[in-house]
Amino acid sequence: MKKLLFTLALITGLACFSTDASASYTIDDxxxxxLFSSASEASFSIMNEALEMAPSMAIASANGGSKDALVAILLDFFLGGLGIxxxxxxxxxxxxxxxxxxCGGIxxxxxxxxxxxxxxxxxxISAFVDNPKFFMW
Structure with a gap:
């Protein structure tokens, strides 16, 4: 019975995700x-401002001020087994x-x-920033 239900679910899934061979896609040159002619030129003033701020950002990174706990938690939740x-x-x-x-940390x-x-x-979370131990706690 399980094999029959699995086979039916597999066939249904494949039918839902199959592509329509009659659909044609064309690109209008x-x-x-x-679009290219109406595009505006990019300005590098933002890049220059970012380069001027880079030393202060390096200081914040050295102090661990740039590490966000929410980002670390989300990375741990989704990619924790890889240690990201x-x-x-x-x-x-x-x-x-x-x-x-x-195998994902024991x-x-x-x-x-x-x-x-x-x-x-x-x-x-400053105690966990730049922590070289395998068990960070």
Missing amino acids: NQVEA HRFYLGTKTMTGIGYILT FGLVPFIDLIVLAINFDD
């Missing part, structure tokens, strides 16, 4: 040219490799604990 949240927080490369080699247990620790310490 005149519309593309009109640890790279965001500034860990060593070997820690990320350790996460990958241990089969996903370490990223789960990391998620809980980051959520509890949401206001101040």
